[in-house]
Amino acid sequence: MTKNIWHQRNKKLSTIALSLVLWHSAGAVTLEEATALQRTLITLDTHLDTPANLLVPGFNILERHSYGHDFTQVDVPRMKDGALDGGFWAIYTPQGELSKTGYEQSRDTALLRALAIRTMVSANPDIFEFATQASDAQEIKKQAKHIVYMSMENSYPLGTDISLLETFYKFGLRMAGPVHFKNNQFGDSSTDPSGSQWDGLSPLGEELVAEANRLGIVLDGSHAHDETVKDMIRLSKTPIILSHTGCKAIYDHPRNIDDALLKQLAASGGVIQMNAYSEYLEALPVDPARQAAVKGLMALYKQGSDHDVLLEKRREIEHEHPAVKASFDVYMQHFLHALKIVGPKHVGIGADWDGGGGVNEMMDVVNLPMITQRLLKEGYSKDDLVDIWGANALRVLQQAQDYAASVKK
Ligand SMILES: [Zn+2]
Secondary structure, rough: OHHHHOOOOOHHHHHHHHHHHHHHHOOOOOHHHHHHHHOOOOOOEEEEOOOHOOOOOOOOOOOOHHHHHHHOOOOOHHHHOOOOOEEEEEEEEOOOOOOHHHHHHHHHHHHHHHHHHHHHHHHOOOOOEEEOOOOHHHHHHHHHHHEEEEEEOOOOOOOOOOHHHHHHHHEEEEEEEEOOOEEEOOOEEEOOOOOOOOOOHHHHHHHHHHHHHOEEEEEEEOEOOHHHHHHHHHOOOOOOOOEEEEOOOOOOOEEEEEEHHHHHHHHOOOOOOOEEEHHOOOOOOOHHHHHHHHHHHHHHHHHHOHHHHHHHHHHHHHHHHOOOOEEEHHHHHHHHHHHHHHHOOOOOOOOOEOOOEEEEEEHHHHOOHHHHHHHOOOOOOOHHHHHHHHHHHHHHHHHHHHHHHHHHH
């Protein structure tokens, strides 16, 4: 496969879409036109938390759901509407105790989540296809199926046994981030209330980087402390990704990175994928009544209340104390800032769907073409969109895989 393989698109469709765009030289591209163009690209979101929904009662990935009804954001009909081919479907486990029991429980949860992702694909072979090679995306797109790469958010389930990463690799894992909300055995998180513990990666975290490199797994620095990200860039043999992150220059939040780190990431060949998690995009007003209501809901959840009861309760809360979300425009401020600082070869999309992502006007994947529309309006070309929507993420995966192949005897 040549590296240009990702740029070879369905030429006919592409020409039609491009002419549509060129007709509007003033940049006033309609959403329909932007959607038509987007359909010709490989479109990947690098952080889909949708696997968390796969085992939820009443959720069927093949059917159309709505955010207003069950708070989900991704399903096949909506992916089709929003011209999203797929992406990296995450195995997420929350950070728990650093103990043998904690590790074992999260390992089992992670294995079940990996199985749920594989089952989603194997049960629907005409709809989805599992991808393990960077070049698979192109082939799957050609067959008009949805692309499923597997990633891991929080490597906590690996415990202290680095060899478990290979087990997940064999399950199809191709991207992994060391930490989530709190510090763990692999290093420091950007949001641990107790602050930094390891000054970046722990010794075990350094081993994790080496093992990911050996296997051909892309390292993901989202949620990692800035020092951890710097360690990852320094130690990794191949460029890292930030699968869902924003810009500190727009909103100074620990989950975002500053321009210096952004430039360092790009200089090493890495990519930032723009996060649409409202609370990280701008300072939002706090509603104490909502906070109290959400706390009550969490208590019900912990008591193991029935799913329908929880859902009804949540609808009630959203009706009485609606969540305040950031605007699409603020999302694009982060996006355009990253593009201004490091250019379109180092920016992509990871909106944290089904994991807390979503901004006003774009609360699910249906309105994703608004991004394409806006980027065209800002003067970005179709080639830039090819990179932003998928080729950048696939490039770092290809580099990880090339490196792994080169060290295999
Ligand atoms: Zn996350």
